[in-house]
Amino acid sequence: MGHTRKRVSIERLAIEQLSRMLQAGSSRVFNCAALHRNVLADGGAPGQFLFKTRDLNNAIFMKETYPDDEMREAATKPVGTKIFFSYGEKADLDGGRSIFLNDKNLRMAMQFHAGMSASPESEEAEADLKILNILDDLPSVDPFLFRERMEAEGYDPHPGYFEVTAAEYGRVRDHVMKQFQPIVETAFEGVTDANRAIYLKTLVNKLWDGTDTDALSPLMQAMRISESDAADTFYAWKGVIYYEHLFARRQAHWKDYANWLNTESRPLDSMPAxxxxxxxxxxxxxxxxxxxxxxxxxxxxxxxxxxxxxxFRDHKSPEPFIEFLQKARTRFYQIGDSMSRIDHSIELWRTYVGDSSMRFLRFEPLQSLAQTSIRILNGR
Structure with a gap:
């Protein structure tokens, strides 16, 4: 009897910790169910829904490390995307089923849990599977990256699924485009057309899209990028620029968290040695x-x-930048994964300490927070 109570309490603790992670929100959790409710409340119509398969809109997506060596070895990326189907109408974590998006049984699970069409000719199922692949390919589910990738693939769902304003999206896009400008000017320096400024701006836009390899061929040749790698390389570079932008904006929060860890992470109450x-x-x-x-x-x-x-500033050897572009896809994923883990652990911490100036915790919540934070930051 005691063992049963212990097992239940451990399971309850796991659910509570996961619920806190969901409550905190983060670039590691895409709560499509909650966002879908907001879209419905805003008058969103079926043609604007993220997924064609209705029940997929009531799912929760989480970036997680693969739980065993076999899955890690089979995966092309160190972090996977898990989709969670809740048993309840509220779509919370208290009861449900989950599966990684790269699981060989994914299509069968989509049919069983979400009612996705089993027909290989279903256009709706094919569209939904492409969106699932987009989510799985991202190192984190930052609203900007998700929205930008969806637009690049020709999807235009209700903006309520992305939690980023048009103004903020425009600011980040402008920031990225400014870093694209020098490489275009360098690769196309021989352009003498009277409309050179307009021409270069067009090429910067093409670099943003990353798909017109014919127009970008001089840049690709200068940077030694093969046609087969061009789209992924340019997208990864765009992602690194975006994360650099976030990194600068996050420093005050990251330092505050570090200060708490070093000075205030001790229990208020006494405990055995x-x-x-x-x-x-x-x-x-x-x-x-x-x-x-x-x-x-x-x-x-x-x-x-x-x-x-x-x-681009010192006008010296291009070799270091060419080397960066060659490993941009790997760096994009590594930076995104680490930043989203840090952000997630900070957002979780805030659900424990709140906004109070007195941020000490008692032993049990501090221990629970430490366990969950280690799990998030460790990546295992």
Whole structure:
């Protein structure tokens, strides 16, 4: 009987921790169900829904590390996307089924849990599977990246699914385009047309789209990018620029979190000495993981910035920037994964400490927060 109660309490703790993660929201969780309810409340029509298969709009998507070696070895990316179907109408985490989007049984699961058409000729099913693939390909589900990728693929669902205003989307797009401008001017420096400014602006837009390889061939040749790799390389570069923009904006929050970890992450109440030892070990692991993630992001972005400025500011060797472009897809995923883990752990922390100036926690919530935060930051 005691063992049963213990098992139930552990399961309940896991559900509560997952619920807190969902409540916190993050670039690791795309709560399509909640967003879909907002779209409906805003008068969204079926033609504007994200998915054609109705029940997919009531799912929750989470970026998670694969749970075992076999799945990790079979995957092309270190982090997968899990889709969660709730048993309840509220689409919460208290009861349901989940499956990774790269699972070989995904299509069968979509038919069973979401009612997706089983016909291989179904255009609606094919469209939904493409959107699932877009979600799976992203290192994080940042609204800007998701919306931009959807637009690039020709999808135009209700803007309520992306949680980014038109003004903010435009600001980020302008920021990215400014970094594209020098490479276009360098690759097409021989252009003497009277409408050169307009021509170069057109090419910058083509670089944003990343699909017109004929128009961009001089740039591809200069940067040694093959036609087969062009679209993915340009998209990854765009993603790195976006994460650099976010990194600069996040520093105050990241530093505040680091300060709390170093000065306020100690329990308010007393506990047995053995429990204190275990907690101290977890807190130490938590701090090291956070520092490791932050340092990794900083170094990768600094490597990009140095290669960019070496070529376009100092007008020196293009080799460092060419090397960056060759590994841009890997860096895009690594930076995005680490940043979203940091953001997720900070957002979770805020659900525990709130906005109070007194941010000390009692032993049990502090221990629970440490366990979940380690899991998020560790990536295992």
């Amino acid at each position: 053995t429990a204190q030892v275990v907690l101290n070990e977890r807190l130490g692991q938590w701090r090291k993981l956070y520092q490791k993630r932050w340092k990794a992001v900083h170094l990768m972005l600094a490597d990009y910035r140095n290669s960019y400025e070496t070529l």
